[in-house]
Amino acid sequence: xxxxxxxRALLPRLAADRQFPTQGETIFVxxxxxxxxxxxxxxxxxxxxxxxxxxxxxxxxxxxxxxxxPLHPDVPLIFGTGTLxxxxxxxxxxxxxxxxxxxxxxxxxxxxxxFPSFMKLNGIDHLVLYGKAPKWTLLHFDGSEPRFVxxxxxxxxxxxxxxxxxxxxxxxxxxxxxxxxxxTTAGExxxxxxxxxxxxxxxxxxxxxxxxxxxLHLKAILIQGRTADLTPAHPHKQxxxxxxxxxxxxxxxxxxxxxxxxxxxxxxxxxxxxxxxxNNQETTWTDKLDAENIDPFRPGMEGCFVCPVxxxxxxxxxxxxxxxxxxxxxxxxxxYVTLGKFGPNIGIAEVEQVLRLNNICNDLGLDTASTxxxxxxxxxxxxxxxxxxxxxxxxxxxxVIEKLLFMTARREGFGNVIADSSxxxxxxxxxxxxxxxxxxxKGLTQSDPHDARILKAFxxxxxxxxxxxxxxxxxxxxxxxxxxxxxxxxxRELYGGDVSAQPTSYEGKEIAVRRxxxxxxxxxxxxxxxxxxxLFNSPSLPGYEEFADQIANVTxxxxxxxxxxxxxxxxxxxxxxxxxTLGVTRKDDTLPKRWFEEAIGVGPFKGEKIDRGQxxxxxxxxxxxxxxxxxxxxxxxxxxxxxxxxxx
Amino acid sequence: xxxxxxxxxxxxxxGEIVTMDAVSLDDIIAKLGIAEERDELFNFxxxxxxxxxxxxxxKLDDGDEVEIVVAFSGG
Numbered sequence: 192x193x194x195x196x197x198x199r200a201l202l203p204r205l206a207a208d209r210q211f212p213t214q215g216e217t218i219f220v221x222x223x224x225x226x227x228x229x230x231x232x233x234x235x236x237x238x239x240x241x242x243x244x245x246x247x248x249x250x251x252x253x254x255x256x257x258x259x260x261p262l263h264p265d266v267p268l269i270f271g272t273g274t275l276x277x278x279x280x281x282x283x284x285x286x287x288x289x290x291x292x293x294x295x296x297x298x299x300x301x302x303x304x305x306f307p308s309f310m311k312l313n314g315i316d317h318l319v320l321y322g323k324a325p326k327w328t329l330l331h332f333d334g335s336e337p338r339f340v341x342x343x344x345x346x347x348x349x350x351x352x353x354x355x356x357x358x359x360x361x362x363x364x365x366x367x368x369x370x371x372x373x374x375t376t377a378g379e380x381x382x383x384x385x386x387x388x389x390x391x392x393x394x395x396x397x398x399x400x401x402x403x404x405x406x407l408h409l410k411a412i413l414i415q416g417r418t419a420d421l422t423p424a425h426p427h428k429q430x431x432x433x434x435x436x437x438x439x440x441x442x443x444x445x446x447x448x449x450x451x452x453x454x455x456x457x458x459x460x461x462x463x464x465x466x467x468x469x470n471n472q473e474t475t476w477t478d479k480l481d482a483e484n485i486d487p488f489r490p491g492m493e494g495c496f497v498c499p500v501x502x503x504x505x506x507x508x509x510x511x512x513x514x515x516x517x518x519x520x521x522x523x524x525x526x527y528v529t530l531g532k533f534g535p536n537i538g539i540a541e542v543e544q545v546l547r548l549n550n551i552c553n554d555l556g557l558d559t560a561s562t563x564x565x566x567x568x569x570x571x572x573x574x575x576x577x578x579x580x581x582x583x584x585x586x587x588x589x590x591v592i593e594k595l596l597f598m599t600a601r602r603e604g605f606g607n608v609i610a611d612s613s614x615x616x617x618x619x620x621x622x623x624x625x626x627x628x629x630x631x632x633k634g635l636t637q638s639d640p641h642d643a644r645i646l647k648a649f650x651x652x653x654x655x656x657x658x659x660x661x662x663x664x665x666x667x668x669x670x671x672x673x674x675x676x677x678x679x680x681x682x683r684e685l686y687g688g689d690v691s692a693q694p695t696s697y698e699g700k701e702i703a704v705r706r707x708x709x710x711x712x713x714x715x716x717x718x719x720x721x722x723x724x725x726l727f728n729s730p731s732l733p734g735y736e737e738f739a740d741q742i743a744n745v746t747x748x749x750x751x752x753x754x755x756x757x758x759x760x761x762x763x764x765x766x767x768x769x770x771x772t773l774g775v776t777r778k779d780d781t782l783p784k785r786w787f788e789e790a791i792g793v794g795p796f797k798g799e800k801i802d803r804g805q806x807x808x809x810x811x812x813x814x815x816x817x818x819x820x821x822x823x824x825x826x827x828x829x830x831x832x833x834x835x836x837x838x839x
Numbered sequence: 840x841x842x843x844x845x846x847x848x849x850x851x852x853x854g855e856i857v858t859m860d861a862v863s864l865d866d867i868i869a870k871l872g873i874a875e876e877r878d879e880l881f882n883f884x885x886x887x888x889x890x891x892x893x894x895x896x897x898k899l900d901d902g903d904e905v906e907i908v909v910a911f912s913g914g
Contacts, residue, residue: 442848442878442879442880443880443911445848446846446847446848446880446909447880447909447911450847452914453914455909455911455914456911456912456913456914458908458909459882459889459908459909459910459911459912460912462884462887462888462889462908463889463891526914527914528914639914641912646912649912662913663913666912666913668911668912668913669879670891670912671882671891671910671911671912672879672880672882672891672910672911673882673883673890673891673892673893673894674877674878674879674881674882674894675879676891676892676893677892677893677894677895692892692893693892694891694892721913722913722914727913728911728912728913728914729879729880729911730879794888795888795889
């Protein structure tokens with residue numbers, strides 16, 4: 192059924208009026224005809240999927256025609272903002288959802304900085320975009336009113352120039368006056384590893400959102416002003432102060448995130464022998480990339496809207512003689528993901544080189560996880576003689592890597608191959624044997640550099656994550672912490688069941704992954720940053736208790752911790768239902784071949800790999816406690832419950 | 840003698856490296872007086888190998904190098 196008919200069928204099932212204080216509209220924008228429709232998400236849907244990522248999935252389930260191609264203009268791109276976004280400290284996030292052109296499963300990517308907050312500040316909870324604009328368009332919301340602006344002046348611009356031009360042309364400052372989500376040249380060229388930039392570095396990164404937005408001929412969405420009535424149902428500021436105090440007193444925030452940000456993670460992964468190196472052929476790398484070696488290049492820390500943490504390091508290499516002094520001498524980042532993907536994973540050992548590649552990716556709008564992984568994959572294929580490109584893809588060949596990023600963003604030469612990311616075999620660039628070396632699950636290359644052959648809970652999480660091989664959906668990060676592993680009572684309380692103290696054991700790891708997947712999905716639905724959500728790096732961060740209190744204060748809707756946990760399960764359930772229509776089955780909840788067949792070669796866990804039999808049993812246990820069938824889809828009664836709301 | 844390398848948050852006026860006699864990791868915690876501050880964020884590494892569980896079973900020998908590492912894995 193065409194998208195317009197689907198929307199016509201959906202609209203009468205939505206509400207005409209606000210269902211609770213602070214609720215924003217769901218706005219349907221036909222970029223081709225410029226038709227705009229508005230509605231509110233019904234209370235029952237909110238009680239089942241909450242908001243943000245959860246309601247995005249409700250909308251996608253209703254609007255997706257799986258007989259099309261992900262880049263077809265009838266496949267919508269949906270932006271959602273969390274229930275608490277812009278209203279609670281550290282809740283500054285929102286999701287962009289569609290059918291991924293990179294993975295061919297769900298695309299669901301989360302970003303912060305300012306754009307999701309400006310959606311909320313202007314009364315827009317969800318923005319459903321479809322149809323291909325006749326010419327490149329900038330969608331300008333002055334408040335909640337959209338205006339279709341000819342984007343010709345900004346087409347061809349990358350992130351640095353584009354953001355400066357928008358500030359100049361629209362007379363405002365990003366973050367203070369407006370939020371901006373925009374694609375770069377890479378998105379215009381439908382590069383599958385391109386994202387939608389939500390700030391200088393903030394990016395809706397995973398699954399090819401840049402390409403999806405480019406397929407609609409949409410260059411940018413600008414939301415200007417602060418026009419919404421966000422008066423909460425009950426006073427919420429006192430509880431906000433408590434949430435902020437809790438955040439700032441938590442050790443991981445106080446001692447790590449506020450000081451150096453996520454690059455701190457590099458060292459423990461390296462020492463563990465779990466640092467993905469040279470496309471995971473090796474698992475440790477130089478200490479020259481430890482976080483303290485980035486200190487000389489870090490002038491300060493930045494943060495997202497209403498976040499007291501400020502975990503994003505900036506960089507400035509002006510004092511270095513080892514890097515060109517052009518526009519890439521300064522920037523935002525890097526995060527640990529980029530440090531790993533553009534350091535050990537491609538054989539780079541110099542801090543300045545990693546920082547420069549980080550700054551270039553931020554400008555070009557490239558997802559560093561997918562792009563770094565695609566380059567590492569190509570380098571291994573080159574090393575093995577499977578491909579013979581025109582470029583010398585020797586590990587660590589910095590000059591070629593830098594050049595390749597620009598070629599990728601413009602789909603030039605071998606850059607056209609990297610631009611096809613994990614689809615390089617399907618698109619005829621590589622022979623089929625190349626797939627043996629692709630470090631991906633469900634078509635998505637691994638998000639972070641941590642090699643999960645050691646920690647079996649990490650491995651299960653990467654296998655079952657609904658969007659593909661990504662740690663941000665369910666990682667049991669605390670498995671790395673000895674103090675928690677050595678306290679069985681505390682660990683049992685934390686995860687709601689017995690989880691083995693041994694990181695290499697398969698026992699009980701399904702319980703921990705289930706608990707994390709639920710709370711992280713709820714975190715996405717309310718708009719909370721993953722870094723400051725309970726169980727992600729700390730047992731002491733805000734979790735269901737704080738979410739429930741502030742949902743009640745902001746919306747007037749009372750939810751228990753158990754009900755929130757159920758919402759997390761519901762979100763996973765609808766995501767698996769969508770994936771099932773796209774052909775995903777149990778065989779896709781797996782891991783790269785290398786992790787089953789090749790053992791870790793260094794460090795205290797030398798010899799570790801994934802045992803197929805034990806992994807399969809672990810997967811079955813995970814399905815059983817997740818109310819899923821042996822094929823990984825919701826059991827009939829669970830499905831009926833979800834269908835009742837999805838189709839009501 | 841055991842060499843202990845401390846992360847910034849646990850130095851408390853001490854240098855990055857301190858030496859002491861110790862036979863266990865608990866010993867080190869007690870002698871440094873960091874029982875309160877040493878929360879789940881900090882792991883021990885002995886001779887470069889990160890300890891993920893079973894800290895109480897770790898026996899130290901003269902000349903061992905212990906490092907307290909800021910260890911988290913979600914970023």
